[in-house]
Amino acid sequence: MLKNILSVLCGLVLPSVAVLGAIPMLGNSTRVFIGLPIIMWWVFAWLFLSSLCMAVSWYFIDARTDEKG
Amino acid sequence: MALLTFSIVIALSLALALFAARGHGHASAKEFFIASGGFGGFLLFFLSVGESYGIGTVIGLPGGIYAHGPASMVWFLGYMLLGYCVGYFLNPWIWRAGRQYDAITLPDLIRAHFNSRALEIIFGIFCLLIMLPVGQMQFTGLILALQSLDIHLPQWSVLGCAALLAFCYVAFAGIRAPAYVSVMKDGILLLSVIAVGGVAIWNLATGHVKPTAFHATSLDAHEQVFAITTIIMQAVAFNIAPKSFTFLFTARSDRTIRRNQILMPLHMLMFPVLIIATCFAKWSNIPVNSANDVFMALARALFSPWLVGIVVAGAALSGLVLLAGLCIAIGPIMTRNLLKNLNEDQQRRGTRLTVAVYLLLSVAGASLSSQLVSHVINLYYAAQSQLIPVVLAFLFFRGIKGEAVVAGLIAGVIVSVGLMAWPLDLWGMNPGFIGVAVNMAVMVAGSMLMRTRAPLPVCLQK
Numbered sequence: 365m366l367k368n369i370l371s372v373l374c375g376l377v378l379p380s381v382a383v384l385g386a387i388p389m390l391g392n393s394t395r396v397f398i399g400l401p402i403i404m405w406w407v408f409a410w411l412f413l414s415s416l417c418m419a420v421s422w423y424f425i426d427a428r429t430d431e432k433g
Numbered sequence: 434m435a436l437l438t439f440s441i442v443i444a445l446s447l448a449l450a451l452f453a454a455r456g457h458g459h460a461s462a463k464e465f466f467i468a469s470g471g472f473g474g475f476l477l478f479f480l481s482v483g484e485s486y487g488i489g490t491v492i493g494l495p496g497g498i499y500a501h502g503p504a505s506m507v508w509f510l511g512y513m514l515l516g517y518c519v520g521y522f523l524n525p526w527i528w529r530a531g532r533q534y535d536a537i538t539l540p541d542l543i544r545a546h547f548n549s550r551a552l553e554i555i556f557g558i559f560c561l562l563i564m565l566p567v568g569q570m571q572f573t574g575l576i577l578a579l580q581s582l583d584i585h586l587p588q589w590s591v592l593g594c595a596a597l598l599a600f601c602y603v604a605f606a607g608i609r610a611p612a613y614v615s616v617m618k619d620g621i622l623l624l625s626v627i628a629v630g631g632v633a634i635w636n637l638a639t640g641h642v643k644p645t646a647f648h649a650t651s652l653d654a655h656e657q658v659f660a661i662t663t664i665i666m667q668a669v670a671f672n673i674a675p676k677s678f679t680f681l682f683t684a685r686s687d688r689t690i691r692r693n694q695i696l697m698p699l700h701m702l703m704f705p706v707l708i709i710a711t712c713f714a715k716w717s718n719i720p721v722n723s724a725n726d727v728f729m730a731l732a733r734a735l736f737s738p739w740l741v742g743i744v745v746a747g748a749a750l751s752g753l754v755l756l757a758g759l760c761i762a763i764g765p766i767m768t769r770n771l772l773k774n775l776n777e778d779q780q781r782r783g784t785r786l787t788v789a790v791y792l793l794l795s796v797a798g799a800s801l802s803s804q805l806v807s808h809v810i811n812l813y814y815a816a817q818s819q820l821i822p823v824v825l826a827f828l829f830f831r832g833i834k835g836e837a838v839v840a841g842l843i844a845g846v847i848v849s850v851g852l853m854a855w856p857l858d859l860w861g862m863n864p865g866f867i868g869v870a871v872n873m874a875v876m877v878a879g880s881m882l883m884r885t886r887a888p889l890p891v892c893l894q895k
Contacts, residue, residue: 396644
């Protein structure tokens with residue numbers, strides 16, 4: 365049960381908080397980088413990071429739990 | 434020259450569909466619709482991501498950014514990205530439910546779980562209705578993409594050819610056709626985006642074009658609320674579109690599904706390149722016919738005609754593959770869920786007839802005014818999300834009853850459609866999001882009031 369919670373925290377809650385939380389935090393900013401708003405670059409970064417979060421959930425928690433059955 | 438290379442790519446895709454059918458000439462219905470649940474990671478990945486990126490990706494996303502600025506499309510990237518994270522946890526459960534109930538479609542699951550033929554029919558009709566506008570959107574996108582080929586033929590004949598192609602994919606190889614053609618389509622699309630984006634990035638890096646912010650670069654409070662509510666709703670709804678069930682059931686195991694989900698956000702890495710390329714078109718004043726024409730305009734401005742033909746073929750294939758996938762999902766809903774007691778041969782013939790009717794209706798829909806189409810699209814997103822409560826109920830919720838699920842669905846649809854028809858100031862909240870909340874509340878409250886026995890959710894069954 366604890367492992368399932370850890371997996372959900374890492375693979376779903378963390379990316380959700382990062383992406384949804386950035387909207388009120390960075391959405392007001394008028395700063396741009398290469399013509400694009402900062403929030404866009406933050407979401408681009410999370411394309412990598414969300415994949416990494418799911419990989420951590422899989423390789424450190426779910427793959428082992430599933431094998432045990 | 435563009436027409437020649439376009440035709441060669443389309444002919445190759447047909448050859449690939451025929452190749453996909455080899456050894457499966459007299460396939461059973463299960464083989465035809467879900468490849469007997471035998472797809473490994475590679476084909477499942479391309480089938481899933483290929484079906485996620487329809488023609489809207491190369492037409493609609495750049496069009497939205499060109500017209501309203503990059504910040505306005507944060508919700509689009511956000512829901513897709515979080516949709517993959519939701520799918521990592523949700524999709525293995527859907528797959529397990531499919532195996533447990535021997536299902537091919539969502540109405541199959543609902544009938545088996547709630548033991549109700551009435552629910553199967555209600556959700557079967559609902560799924561058919563919400564899949565109609567998706568086909569229409571693909572044909573509308575195809576019209577825009579094919580304009581770059583300068584074909585001087587009546588619109589109906591071009592759309593008729595596209596419909597015939599989608600029909601051939603399905604008739605040749607069932608679910609294997611969109612899976613195999615997706616690999617080819619994704620390759621072309623990825624190379625097209627990298628090529629167009631590469632030229633844009635090179636021009637920016639060498640200082641030939643100066644980036645400047647255009648449109649508003651920030652989101653006001655209403656836009657922020659809209660983005661957050663839309664992302665939450667769509668991230669779940671993205672995984673429970675009726676066609677997604679059929680695709681998930683092609684997987685060999687739930688482990689295959691999970692491993693694929695990890696890689697899917699990386700496939701989205703083409704979006705930053707596509708977005709920079711769109712901005713480049715604005716910064717360098719490349720002439721475009723309309724906002725939705727921007728990606729094709731970039732290809733025409735940067736490449737020779739033979740390459741433009743390949744780019745257009747990639748865009749057209751993304752529409753055609755999605756159409757073929759939709760046809761595969763619609764077929765069994767009609768022949769298994771709505772018309773009962775058909776044998777396997779009748780199911781296959783019934784599917785071909787259903788597919789033909791569906792494609793004709795979609796072509797007719799695409800010929801309607803664009804204003805009407807945009808209303809239909811908004812309705813589609815709000816309506817599709819009303820499937821969220823029933824799917825969560827049979828997977829995870831204890832004590833939910835069939836009658837309450839239908840009451841929730843009706844309440845959710847009325848609220849979301851009503852809020853769209855009579856716009857109220859809801860602090861920017863997506864009407865579909867409010868509809869889902871009402872749907873869920875009615876479903877739970879209704880189940881508590883009823884005294885009948887409720888089935889155990891899939892997660893608690895042995």
